[in-house]
Amino acid sequence: MIIPKTSEEIEIMRESALLVSKTLGMIATEIKPGITTLELDKMAEQFIRDHQAVPGFLGLYGCPSTLLTSVNEQVVHGLPTNRPIEEGDIVSVDCGVFKNNYYGDHAYTFEIGEVDPKTKKLLQVTKESLYIGIREFKAGNRVEDIGHAIQKYTESHGYGVVRELVGHGLGEKMHEDPEVPNYGKRGRGKLFVEGMVIAIEPMINMGTRNIKTLKDGWTIVTADKKPSAHFEHDVALVNGKPELLSTFAYIYKALGINSDEENEFRKVPLVV
16 A cells, blocks of 8 residues: 655655765765775764664665675665675665654766776666656656656666566565566556656666575675666655655765766756
């Protein structure tokens, strides 16, 4: 059952989403060759607790970490390890927080130093597909309109769209209705309703869409060992239009990137 949020609840959820955004911005200043994802995980946990919240993933479904850090061919749910990050790696960092009884949850795939041009293109297209999907989150549309748009765009570049893992509703629980796949047919699925909040998160592989789970029971990798990218935003349906609750602006500030990609999804410009 879809649980619409009041305007007051959406503002509370915006605080949770922005704390995730700030955490990812902090990670952006620290993620570089030589650091381990386990070190990043400890930093993120401390940062979240210092901001009067608790890690949203830690303990959820038995998750042992604050961050899920997926490197290169890892798609999602990568557990932090003592392996140092290397020049040329890509690292998807997925983070959640629980604050004032509501969750925030979003993700960004970082380039570590100079990345192979083909991999850089994968990241670019995946992030573009995120916003293409967000534009479909509007009054009168249905769940699979998002997936159809993401699938059409990414497959046109020859990439594989993961089927087994999907976006989701968000609120007092990390995962609420509806499931939001990154593939589908137009006009199919649940109708969007005012006040709903969802996490849209394309998970796109350079090669095959097929995946497998490692022995740790968490880390999911591409079946052909080619790279995978993952970007995620929290979005509310407000006055029939998508409104971003999360932002990549803290990451961009840390990395010196100028971008106006989020402006169309905000009533008021975000000041970082």
